[in-house]
Amino acid sequence: MNEVPEPVDAPFRFDVLTLFPPLFEGFLTESIIGRAVRNGLVEVKLWDLRQWAVNRFGQVDDRPFGGGPGMLLMAPPVVEGVNAIRDDFADPGHLVMLTPSGRRFDQSKAREFLTRKRLILLCGRYEGFDHRVNEILGPETVSIGDYVLSGGEVPAMVIIDSVTRLVPGALGDETSPLDESFHDDRRLVEYPQYTRPREYLGHSVPEILLSGDHAKIARWRESLRRPSEPPQTQ
Ligand code: ADE
Numbered sequence: 111m112n113e114v115p116e117p118v119d120a121p122f123r124f125d126v127l128t129l130f131p132p133l134f135e136g137f138l139t140e141s142i143i144g145r146a147v148r149n150g151l152v153e154v155k156l157w158d159l160r161q162w163a164v165n166r167f168g169q170v171d172d173r174p175f176g177g178g179p180g181m182l183l184m185a186p187p188v189v190e191g192v193n194a195i196r197d198d199f200a201d202p203g204h205l206v207m208l209t210p211s212g213r214r215f216d217q218s219k220a221r222e223f224l225t226r227k228r229l230i231l232l233c234g235r236y237e238g239f240d241h242r243v244n245e246i247l248g249p250e251t252v253s254i255g256d257y258v259l260s261g262g263e264v265p266a267m268v269i270i271d272s273v274t275r276l277v278p279g280a281l282g283d284e285t286s287p288l289d290e291s292f293h294d295d296r297r298l299v300e301y302p303q304y305t306r307p308r309e310y311l312g313h314s315v316p317e318i319l320l321s322g323d324h325a326k327i328a329r330w331r332e333s334l335r336r337p338s339e340p341p342q343t344q
Contacts, residue, residue, distance in 0.1 A: 121152050122153070123152070123203070124153070124230075124231060125195045125198075125203065125230045125231070126154065126155070126233065126266050127231070127232050128261075128262070129159050134156055137267050142275065142281065146279075151274075152280070159187055161194075162194070163187060171235075174237070181236040182237055183235065183239045185242040188239060189247060192232070192247055199228065203226065203229060205248070205250065206223075206249055206252050207239065207243070207249040207262075208269075209253060209262070210257070212250075214253055214256075215252050215255075215269065219252070220275075220276060224276045224277065229269070231262070233262030234262045235261040301334040302334065
């Protein structure tokens, strides 16, 4: 009957399951992400994992069976939370668990995530998740790098930021994602750039950039593109 049709360009939707929703506050309201949210290009919904705590004390974690350091996030709050999040919206979305043991996130993964239209991001804390979360929900596990952070919130922000930048219109007119490093997977960094003043502490802007000869400037910039530093090895 009176069904409202889905808008052709529905916003990209992120759902974040976290113990610390306030960590996202400034990130989601300022700058490019804030503008993309205000313009309806992306929608971000934060879900507090404690809503699905196992008791009235708000418990969501417990000690690992078999011993070992720290606490694990329990399976029931996470599984029930994800089910509720999925029920909130027609598209079941793509489930991503942030963990240092996951597959390394990169620009091509950001492009792939963009095609998913909806991402559900699971942020761990403590020593990680009860493994039955993986068995029951089968999330894709993703790491942002070989270092251990205090939780998955910063990695979730990294994913939201990099995917949002690829949403058509999110960067406005001033920048194009095609101009940026990594767009073609060649691990290139950009050429050096300069703005006013022309001279600062004895360092001046290369003369060619002031020449007005755009073809020449483009060739100069191309000649200065160089590979970014590889990760340090021992
Ligand atoms: N949680 C803790 N450290 C992480 C990392 N490096 N990547 C993703 N999730 C994490």
